[in-house]
Amino acid sequence: MKIAVLAGDGIGREIIPQALKALRAVEPRPGAFEFREAPVGGAGLDAAGDALPPATLELAQWADAVLFGAVGDPRYDSLPPGQMPGSAIRRLRKGLNFYANLRPVKLYPELRDASTLKPEVIDGLDLLIVRELSGDVYYGTPRGPVENARGEREVVNTMRYSASEIERIGHVAFQAARGRGRRVCSVDKANVLEVMKLWREVMTEVGQQYPDVQLTHLYVDAAAMNLMRDPRQFDVIVTSNLFGDILSDQASMLTGSIGLLPSASFGQERGALYEPIHGSAPDIAGQDRANPIAAILSAAMMLRHSFRMAAEAERIEAAVGRVLASGIVTADLGAVGGRVVGTEAFGDAVAAVLRAG
Numbered sequence: 520m521k522i523a524v525l526a527g528d529g530i531g532r533e534i535i536p537q538a539l540k541a542l543r544a545v546e547p548r549p550g551a552f553e554f555r556e557a558p559v560g561g562a563g564l565d566a567a568g569d570a571l572p573p574a575t576l577e578l579a580q581w582a583d584a585v586l587f588g589a590v591g592d593p594r595y596d597s598l599p600p601g602q603m604p605g606s607a608i609r610r611l612r613k614g615l616n617f618y619a620n621l622r623p624v625k626l627y628p629e630l631r632d633a634s635t636l637k638p639e640v641i642d643g644l645d646l647l648i649v650r651e652l653s654g655d656v657y658y659g660t661p662r663g664p665v666e667n668a669r670g671e672r673e674v675v676n677t678m679r680y681s682a683s684e685i686e687r688i689g690h691v692a693f694q695a696a697r698g699r700g701r702r703v704c705s706v707d708k709a710n711v712l713e714v715m716k717l718w719r720e721v722m723t724e725v726g727q728q729y730p731d732v733q734l735t736h737l738y739v740d741a742a743a744m745n746l747m748r749d750p751r752q753f754d755v756i757v758t759s760n761l762f763g764d765i766l767s768d769q770a771s772m773l774t775g776s777i778g779l780l781p782s783a784s785f786g787q788e789r790g791a792l793y794e795p796i797h798g799s800a801p802d803i804a805g806q807d808r809a810n811p812i813a814a815i816l817s818a819a820m821m822l823r824h825s826f827r828m829a830a831e832a833e834r835i836e837a838a839v840g841r842v843l844a845s846g847i848v849t850a851d852l853g854a855v856g857g858r859v860v861g862t863e864a865f866g867d868a869v870a871a872v873l874r875a876g
C-alpha cells in the first residue's frame with residue numbers, strides 16, 4: 520500500500536504525524552504501508568522554487584493514496600494566486616484528475632456541546648457534502664487582468680461547467696445516497712447564473728436515473744440558512760466547487776470545529792487524495808494547539824476507500840470517540856470542558872487506544 524505523505528505547511532506538519540501514528544497502530548504487518556514524503560506548498564517553494572514541485576506530483580502519481588496536510592504560508596502572501604502555496608492543492612487535484620470530493624459532516628455525541636447549534640437540533644447529525652472539484656471559477660478561463668476603457672484595474676474569473684462535468688459528480692452523489700439515506704439536495708444559484716441553470720437541469724436528468732433517490736434543489740443562500748436552521752434535513756448535498764468549499768467550512772462548525780472534518784478526493788482513474796478540509800492555520804501553527812482529528816479521520820477514510828480496510832477505519836473513528844469520551848480535547852473544543860491537551864498528546868492518546876486493542 521503505497522502512500523504519499525504531503526504534510527505541507529503550518530499545522531499540516533503537526534497534524535499529519537498524528538494521522539501516521541494512528542495508521543501505524545493499525546498496520547496489518549510491518550512494512551504493509553510504504554510511506555514516502557515530499558514537500559508541497561510553501562515547503563515546495565522553499566525546497567524547489569515551486570509550490571508543487573514536479574517530483575512531488577510524480578510521487579502523488581506513484582502512490583495508491585495521497586495523505587495531504589495543508590498548504591499556505593504567509594511568507595508567500597504577495598505572490599499571485601497561481602504561484603502561492605495554496606495553488607499546490609488546486610494543481611495537484613487537477614494533475615491527478617480528481618473531480619469528486621466527499622466531505623462527511625458527522626457529529627461525535629461527545630461534542631454535542633461544542634456545536635454552534637443547540638444539542639436538540641444536531642444530535643445524530645450525519646450528512647455528506649459532495650463537492651465538485653475540477654471545474655467552476657477555480658479553473659475557468661479566461662482569468663486574470665483585462666482591458667478597462669477607463670484605465671482602471673479590472674480582473675475576471677470565469678464560472679464554467681460542461682454538462683458532462685456536472686453529470687459525473689451527479690452520479691457520485693446519487694450513488695453515495697444509495698448507501699445512506701437516499702436523499703440528494705443539489706445546491707446551486709440557478710436563479711441568477713446561467714451555469715447554475717445548466718447545473719440544475721443536468722442534476723434533474725441524472726436524478727431521473729435514480730428513481731429510488733429523492734432529489735431536491737436549493738439555492739445556495741437558502742442552503743446556507745437551512746444548514747444553520749435544521750441541518751438534519753440533509754442527507755447528501757451535491758454542489759459546485761466554490762459553493763462546496765464555503766458550505767463545508769460552515770458545516771464544520773455544526774460538529775464543533777473546523778479541525779474535525781476529513782475529506783476524500785478521487786476521479787475515474789486509480790488513486791485518491793485524503794485531506795482535512797481546513798488550511799494551514801498560520802495563527803496557531805507551531806504552537807502544538809491544532810486539532811489533529813480531521814487528519815486522523817482522513818487517514819481512516821483512506822483505509823476504507825483506497826485499501827478496503829473498513830474494520831481498521833472504524834477502529835480509528837471509534838478510538839477518536841473513546842479519547843473524546845475520556846474528556847480529552849484540543850483547545851478549539853475547549854467549550855465542552857474536559858482536559859485540553861496539545862496536538863501531539865491527542866495523537867498519542869488515539870494511538871494508545873488503538874494499540875490497547
Ligand SMILES: NC(=O)c1ccc[n+]([C@@H]2O[C@H](COP(=O)([O-])OP(=O)(O)OC[C@H]3O[C@@H](n4cnc5c(N)ncnc54)[C@H](O)[C@@H]3O)[C@@H](O)[C@H]2O)c1
Nearest residue numbers: 589590591592605778796797798799800802803809810851
Ligand atoms: N487544503 C488546504 O491546504 C487549505 C485549505 C484551506 C485554507 N488553506 C490555506 O491555509 C491558509 C490559512 O487560511 P485560513 O486561515 O483562511 O483557513 P484555516 O482553515 O487555515 O484557518 C481558519 C481558522 O480555523 C482555525 N483552524 C483551522 N484548522 C484548525 C485545526 N485543525 N485545529 C484548530 N483550529 C484550526 C485556524 O486557527 C483559524 O483561526 C491560507 O494560505 C489558505 O489558502 C489551505
Ligand SMILES: CC(C)[C@H](C(=O)O)[C@@H](O)C(=O)O
Nearest residue numbers: 605606608609764796797798
Ligand atoms: C486552499 C484552497 C485552494 C482549498 C479550496 O478552496 O479548495 C481549500 O479551501 C479547501 O477547502 O480545500
Ligand SMILES: [Mg+2]
Nearest residue numbers: 764765768796
Ligand atoms: Mg476550503
